[in-house]
Amino acid sequence: xxxxxxxxxxxxxxxxxxxNPCDIYADGxxxxxxxxxxxxxxxxxxxxxxxxxxxxSDNTTTTxxxxxxxxxxxxxxxxxxxxxxxxxxxxxxxxxxNDNHLTQAPPGGFDGPDEDGYDNLASAIGxxxxxxxxxxxxxxxxxxxxxxxDSGKDVATGNEPEGMYAVLDGTHYNDxxxxxxxxxxxxxxxxxxxxxxxxxxxxxxxxxxGAGDGPWIxxxxxxxxxSGADEGYNSGDPTLSYRFVTxxxxxxxxxxxxHGGNAASGSLSTYYSGVRPDYTGYxxxxxEGSIILGIGGDNSNGAQGTFYEGVMTTGYPTDxxxxxxxxxxxxxxxxxxxxxxxxxxxxxxxxxLRVTTPGYTTRYIAHTGTTMNxxxxxxxxxxxxxxxxxxxxxxxLGNSGCFSFESVxxxxxxxxxxxxxxxxxxxDGTKLFSEDATFCPLEALNGEGNTIRSxxxxxxxxxxxxxxxxxxxxxxxxxxxxxxxxxxxxxFEITTGFAS
Ligand SMILES: *[C@@H]1O[C@H](CO)[C@@H](O)[C@H](O)[C@H]1NC(C)=O
Ligand SMILES: *[C@@H]1O[C@H](CO)[C@@H](O)[C@H](O)[C@H]1NC(C)=O
Ligand SMILES: *[C@@H]1O[C@H](CO)[C@@H](O)[C@H](O)[C@H]1NC(C)=O
Numbered sequence: 262x263x264x265x266x267x268x269x270x271x272x273x274x275x276x277x278x279x280x281n282p283c284d285i286y287a288d289g290x291x292x293x294x295x296x297x298x299x300x301x302x303x304x305x306x307x308x309x310x311x312x313x314x315x316x317x318s319d320n321t322t323t324t325x326x327x328x329x330x331x332x333x334x335x336x337x338x339x340x341x342x343x344x345x346x347x348x349x350x351x352x353x354x355x356x357x358x359n360d361n362h363l364t365q366a367p368p369g370g371f372d373g374p375d376e377d378g379y380d381n382l383a384s385a386i387g388x389x390x391x392x393x394x395x396x397x398x399x400x401x402x403x404x405x406x407x408x409x410x411d412s413g414k415d416v417a418t419g420n421e422p423e424g425m426y427a428v429l430d431g432t433h434y435n436d437x438x439x440x441x442x443x444x445x446x447x448x449x450x451x452x453x454x455x456x457x458x459x460x461x462x463x464x465x466x467x468x469x470x471g472a473g474d475g476p477w478i479x480x481x482x483x484x485x486x487x488s489g490a491d492e493g494y495n496s497g498d499p500t501l502s503y504r505f506v507t508x509x510x511x512x513x514x515x516x517x518x519x520h521g522g523n524a525a526s527g528s529l530s531t532y533y534s535g536v537r538p539d540y541t542g543y544x545x546x547x548x549e550g551s552i553i554l555g556i557g558g559d560n561s562n563g564a565q566g567t568f569y570e571g572v573m574t575t576g577y578p579t580d581x582x583x584x585x586x587x588x589x590x591x592x593x594x595x596x597x598x599x600x601x602x603x604x605x606x607x608x609x610x611x612x613x614l615r616v617t618t619p620g621y622t623t624r625y626i627a628h629t630g631t632t633m634n635x636x637x638x639x640x641x642x643x644x645x646x647x648x649x650x651x652x653x654x655x656x657x658l659g660n661s662g663c664f665s666f667e668s669v670x671x672x673x674x675x676x677x678x679x680x681x682x683x684x685x686x687x688x689d690g691t692k693l694f695s696e697d698a699t700f701c702p703l704e705a706l707n708g709e710g711n712t713i714r715s716x717x718x719x720x721x722x723x724x725x726x727x728x729x730x731x732x733x734x735x736x737x738x739x740x741x742x743x744x745x746x747x748x749x750x751x752x753f754e755i756t757t758g759f760a761s
Contacts, residue, residue, distance in 0.1 A: 369449025370559030387719030437563030454542025471498025
């Protein structure tokens, strides 16, 4: 059968626009019914809206499109719009023409942390990458973050066949429920076994799991994460450690499959392909056709992960089609880029951090026991106080692209956030601690020094408020999230440490 691409080639046209994922699925007669990405166009001819950002300074929005048809997102347009303020990703547009846009997920079986039980929106700067050398921003999902469309147009329902894939950050995950992308309930509640069919990524062992310690690609079919034919353990589903992961899942009539691999090189492997799980409710399926990102079907929102691109198709894509999609993903050349900007920090240095808010500029970030605060410090302060206001910069405990701040007077204790309050706590060796103690310095929002964002909650920044230190979000629900004076309160001048 001649594909449209072949016909173009036969016609001798010069146009050699490479086929993007949704062109490839269309050629395979399993077209995309939804296509989501904040980093690039998923059709070679697509030049429309990729996503919308909303800025904190005035709550206005703008849309970000590809630089060229079929190309990488115009990240510079976001940077310009978001200069000197914070930005959230408010809409992830559907490129398929079906208007299956993903927006802030509503409450369901579980409430989200934002107003009226909605989930949080993701920071627009949490997941910078490059594609073919051009900067773009993915969707960094912290616990509590989620996107959804309740009634997806043309998305599989009942036992109808469908395919889907997503490109994810293989190193950003946890074991909470559930970092998903795919088909879920239209009611935002758990309506029973077989009512979902979504890619899951993480190291939950509450339902299924695979070989090694995880993370694994599994399929959330509701009330179960399947890693293969059986409930629980399936040896064919490997632990993945790639920075960029391709996860491809499909579900047909009495068949389903998990394929996965390195999104930056090589081909996909088959982790499962076979019959439906032999447990009540999963054969036939009762899919409902909502689309979720970052949450479970009942709005469980404890999980974390990063999403760069993904699609839903109608029909059961062939392995060959999925292999071609993987080739296109590899050709997009996903690569990491710097997580920091502004005045550079150097691991090993001892620093102090001076407040820049007018009227408070004699204050420095300090601690009193486990309480993080600001105090007036100078070279004539006591040695004790000078040490309490001095921090050893070390490579980020949770991500080597950022930093952690170790106390000078209490070695082994680091600044960390817990419920969005900053504390000085001893490193307990857990993944949670290392992530909560990792911060990425950025060019200051007020231009004076650095604004220091949380790695694990990129909407949150070091902020002094009533002389206490918080991990604050701009215009969030807490008192310490107040927009007034936000830019100044989150900007700190890095100085040589008092006690260095
Ligand atoms: C933006 O909207 C939020 C939520 O409605 C509100 O708290 C905040 O004050 C608004 N910000 C501005 C600058 O108007
Ligand atoms: C998931 O991985 C983290 C980090 O290795 C580990 O601390 C946690 O116990 C794991 N969870 C499960 C359920 O195995
Ligand atoms: C905006 O940020 C830039 C640095 O990114 C800085 O030079 C400038 O002073 C800031 N402007 C305001 C009004 O804070």
